[in-house]
Amino acid sequence: MSTLWLGTRKGLFALRADARRRTWKLTGPQFLGHIIHHVVQDSRSPRTLLMAAKTGHLGPTVFRSADRGRSWREAAQPPAFRKAADGEPARAVERVFWLTPGHASEPQVWYAGSSPVGLFRSVDGGERWEPVAGFNDHPMRPKWVLNGTPDGELTHSILVDPRDPKHLYLGISVGGMFESTDGGADWAPLNEGVAADFLPDPNAAFGHDPHCIAQHPAKPDRLYQQNHCGIYRLDRPARRWERIGKAMPKKVGDIGFPIVLHPADPDTAWVLPMDGQTVWPRTSIDGRPAVYRTRDAGRSWQRLDRGLPRAQAWFTVLRQAMCADAQARTGLYFGTTGGDVWASTNAGDSWRCIARHLPEIYSVSHAA
Amino acid sequence: MSCTVRIASPLHSYTAGAARVEGRGATLAEVLGDLEQRFPGIRFRMIDEQGRIRPHLRLFINTEPARDLAAPVRGGDTVHVICALSGG
Numbered sequence: 001m002s003t004l005w006l007g008t009r010k011g012l013f014a015l016r017a018d019a020r021r022r023t024w025k026l027t028g029p030q031f032l033g034h035i036i037h038h039v040v041q042d043s044r045s046p047r048t049l050l051m052a053a054k055t056g057h058l059g060p061t062v063f064r065s066a067d068r069g070r071s072w073r074e075a076a077q078p079p080a081f082r083k084a085a086d087g088e089p090a091r092a093v094e095r096v097f098w099l100t101p102g103h104a105s106e107p108q109v110w111y112a113g114s115s116p117v118g119l120f121r122s123v124d125g126g127e128r129w130e131p132v133a134g135f136n137d138h139p140m141r142p143k144w145v146l147n148g149t150p151d152g153e154l155t156h157s158i159l160v161d162p163r164d165p166k167h168l169y170l171g172i173s174v175g176g177m178f179e180s181t182d183g184g185a186d187w188a189p190l191n192e193g194v195a196a197d198f199l200p201d202p203n204a205a206f207g208h209d210p211h212c213i214a215q216h217p218a219k220p221d222r223l224y225q226q227n228h229c230g231i232y233r234l235d236r237p238a239r240r241w242e243r244i245g246k247a248m249p250k251k252v253g254d255i256g257f258p259i260v261l262h263p264a265d266p267d268t269a270w271v272l273p274m275d276g277q278t279v280w281p282r283t284s285i286d287g288r289p290a291v292y293r294t295r296d297a298g299r300s301w302q303r304l305d306r307g308l309p310r311a312q313a314w315f316t317v318l319r320q321a322m323c324a325d326a327q328a329r330t331g332l333y334f335g336t337t338g339g340d341v342w343a344s345t346n347a348g349d350s351w352r353c354i355a356r357h358l359p360e361i362y363s364v365s366h367a368a
Numbered sequence: 369m370s371c372t373v374r375i376a377s378p379l380h381s382y383t384a385g386a387a388r389v390e391g392r393g394a395t396l397a398e399v400l401g402d403l404e405q406r407f408p409g410i411r412f413r414m415i416d417e418q419g420r421i422r423p424h425l426r427l428f429i430n431t432e433p434a435r436d437l438a439a440p441v442r443g444g445d446t447v448h449v450i451c452a453l454s455g456g
Contacts, residue, residue, distance in 0.1 A: 056424060056451075056453040056455075057376070057378045057422070057424040057425060057451040057452070057453055058378055058379070058413035058414070058422065058424075058425075059412055059413045059414070059415075059422050061409070061412070061413065076408065076409070078409075078412060080412070080416075080417035081417055081418075083417065083418065083419075084418055090418040090420070091418070092416035092417050092420065093416075093417070
């Protein structure tokens with residue numbers, strides 16, 4: 001059984017498929033009116049889900065389900081910054097934006113990323129959260145987020161190396177990508193080769209705008225990044241990103257929010273380009289949405305738009321709103337800001353709409 | 369010191385649907401602390417980790433707006449928790 005969890009601006013929904021993924025049944029809403037930024041299945045304990053939520057009025061929190069989303073319980077101690085000392089900026093979590101399960105060897109560990117920029121860790125399955133001081137109080141942090149956006153920078157793409165629980169990555173939008181090799185005690189930028197054409201110094205060490213970063217589970221040295229300024233690949237231990245988006249058609253460009261990796265093949269990835277010209281409409285390019293796929297690690301890209309609207313479709317797909325499943329014929333799914341969900345069960349070759357008229361979709365995550 | 373607390377609807381999930389509950393304390397901070405004891409989680413949804421009232425909430429003691437959690441609450445007062453949101 002495949003389930004897609006849909007975090008929306010107005011609540012939580014689920015789409016459940018039959019075994020062949022032909023019929024999808026929409027259930028919900030749960031938490032009607034709540035703003036759901038991210039819903040993530042625990043890769044180590046599939047019955048468990050965590051959800052980042054808030055409402056228009058109330059502060060941010062995290063809910064946990066131990067029964068595949070049938071019931072939810074709020075964290076006893078949601079992510080929060082430490083109390084500021086006199087003279088320090090008094091930071092408060094405005095929203096929990098991202099959730100990542102910890103390493104397989106640490107089954108109760110979870111990470112959360114917030115806006116304003118903050119990293120939090122739970123060691124009890126999401127019940128109590130503590131700030132990660134090595135990141136939140138890093139002496140360079142004020143400079144890393146200096147060029148942040150007025151409505152709050154985002155902490156996202158928290159990645160845990162499947163070979164080493166102490167090896168972490170995260171993205172700040174706007175701020176750049178950062179790496180820790182000591183479990184979060186210290187962090188360093190990892191942005192060499194990434195364009196930041198909005199900064200005065202094009203060779204800046206940080207201040208970049210990664211929209212989404214993904215690490216291949218079977219080849220963890222391979223990272224892909226969909227950035228505000230292009231699509232990139234990095235094969236560690238190298239430190240310089242290669243702009244693989246240069247192989248995209250010039251008329252389409254290589255701007256977008258999500259990047260999704262094939263669960264088994266580290267050379268295959270999908271992106272969904274958006275319009276990043278002039279005033280940044282961030283819509284489908286020319287109103288004709290298309291997914292692009294590479295099967296050679298970014299050396300070439302193939303347009304995949306069979307079944308998608310041919311014209312006048314001006315939606316946006318946010319960074320958490322596209323995902324893949326792990327079935328033999330890869331399922332791909334994305335949700336739009338217009339409240340539609342699109343699915344492909346042939347690795348993107350063709351698409352069909354499986355839900356319409358939902359609230360603005362913030363995240364789409366697959367649960368096995 | 370016992371007061372009445374009017375709970376706005378976004379917080380009713382914490383009070384089992386009750387729109388009015390009893391509160392105890394000599395200040396707003398104490399009343400909110402008392403609510404937290406009986407309705408775990410409710411305080412953080414209203415007050416951030418720096419002790420500030422969240423942007424889309426307003427607190428009143430009787431008819432007077434209260435912007436400071438040190439504001440005194442007297443027996444028989446009514447504390448109003450009001451939600452304020454614009455847009456769709």
